[in-house]
Amino acid sequence: MEKPLIKFALLLIFVSGIFCLAFILIPxxxxxxxxxxxxxxxxxxxxxxxxxxxSPDGTYxxxxxxxxxxxxxxxxxxxxxTGGGTAVEVYKRTAAxxxxxxxxxxxxxxxxxxxxxxxxxxxxxxxxxxxxxGKPLPGGSQAQEISSLFAAKYENYKITDVTGWGGLNLxxxxxxxxxxxEGPSFWFDLTSSSFIRLSSRxx
Amino acid sequence: xxxxxxxxxLIISGLVLGIFVLKTSLRTSPCANSLSCKESLELxxxxxxxxxxxxxxIAPPGIDLAQKEPGNRVLGDASDQGEKHIxxxxxxxxxxxxxxxxxxxxxxxxxxxxxxxxxxEFTIWEKIRATKMSGGAGxxxxxxxxxxxxxxxxxxxxxxxxxxGLHGTYWHNNFGHPMSHGCVNMRTADAExxxxxxxxxTKVNITLSGPDNxxxxxxxxxxxxx
Numbered sequence: 001m002e003k004p005l006i007k008f009a010l011l012l013i014f015v016s017g018i019f020c021l022a023f024i025l026i027p028x029x030x031x032x033x034x035x036x037x038x039x040x041x042x043x044x045x046x047x048x049x050x051x052x053x054x055s056p057d058g059t060y061x062x063x064x065x066x067x068x069x070x071x072x073x074x075x076x077x078x079x080x081x082t083g084g085g086t087a088v089e090v091y092k093r094t095a096a097x098x099x100x101x102x103x104x105x106x107x108x109x110x111x112x113x114x115x116x117x118x119x120x121x122x123x124x125x126x127x128x129x130x131x132x133x134g135k136p137l138p139g140g141s142q143a144q145e146i147s148s149l150f151a152a153k154y155e156n157y158k159i160t161d162v163t164g165w166g167g168l169n170l171x172x173x174x175x176x177x178x179x180x181x182e183g184p185s186f187w188f189d190l191t192s193s194s195f196i197r198l199s200s201r202x203x
Numbered sequence: 204x205x206x207x208x209x210x211x212x213l214i215i216s217g218l219v220l221g222i223f224v225l226k227t228s229l230r231t232s233p234c235a236n237s238l239s240c241k242e243s244l245e246l247x248x249x250x251x252x253x254x255x256x257x258x259x260x261i262a263p264p265g266i267d268l269a270q271k272e273p274g275n276r277v278l279g280d281a282s283d284q285g286e287k288h289i290x291x292x293x294x295x296x297x298x299x300x301x302x303x304x305x306x307x308x309x310x311x312x313x314x315x316x317x318x319x320x321x322x323x324e325f326t327i328w329e330k331i332r333a334t335k336m337s338g339g340a341g342x343x344x345x346x347x348x349x350x351x352x353x354x355x356x357x358x359x360x361x362x363x364x365x366x367x368g369l370h371g372t373y374w375h376n377n378f379g380h381p382m383s384h385g386c387v388n389m390r391t392a393d394a395e396x397x398x399x400x401x402x403x404x405t406k407v408n409i410t411l412s413g414p415d416n417x418x419x420x421x422x423x424x425x426x427x428x429x
Contacts, residue, residue: 057391058391
């Protein structure tokens, strides 16, 4: 009576062993990956950040949208009336995670015709100016980067801050000297893409 | 010899002293707006007239005095909620308004760069929907029609006629940094909100404070960045 019982037990162990082996060896890739339509994938990108600033008269707002996209970040800058209306895309950039764009509080020019934005990249800070209507700037370009233009002209000074607008097309720039001491302030005249050194500092 | 030269010495000393006093008094104009001065204290709308600031020609925004007041306006009353008080921090270039212990607004402002903003305890004595402000000389000259939502204040040795006030600003956008000739520059949207909140309560385009309609207190403190 004992022999059939042992045989049955061995058979049971053998069969379960085969099942276990099959479970381990059968590749899981046989399970088909779920297919997600492209429009669903695009829609599921997460807006990780949204910055908004208003024009001084409160009639327009500049919105920065930052969306994660395959390890990169897609930035879109939109100007729209605060009371509702069509938003105009004024600037678009894809940047690495180490680059951070932001919208300064004094971004709008006093007449709401231009805006500037800030880019913190590793090792340097850039300031971009663009038309609030989405049209090219007076010089013909879509956007003008100030910092590199300044560095090419004034080797002894470094931009420490761009605080806002001193006039309709005058951007206020504060600088430091090579030694780290306080440098002079400058206007950046958007209409002529030139810098004007000022006699007094705009702190 | 000493007796002879004494009158000449006194005359020369008198002249030097006179020139010094004259120069000092000219440099420190009693008005916040050295050219428009008393004219700034009156309601003044000049639509279509160009302005000048930092050597640039500016088109001021038009002002329609007949325009109806917005419906969502916060009127300057409800004294049961506590006294209204405005604080201007020159060091941090901010304006904070409270009613009792409740914060109404906190916004960046621009105070005196070319002329000092006075510190002390003040009271709003006049509110004007719009006026003209002009002053300075040379590169510093400014002519600004249609300055909106003006709240003139006095106190702490500053007479009402000197024209120091809080007001909207359309000629620069550098708030949070000194940028004025002594007044407190605000974003126009912020100035409008404060104008209809602060006392004297107003329903017309020019309002004076009085015993039955006193002005909101303003405290200005700190030191503006050099």
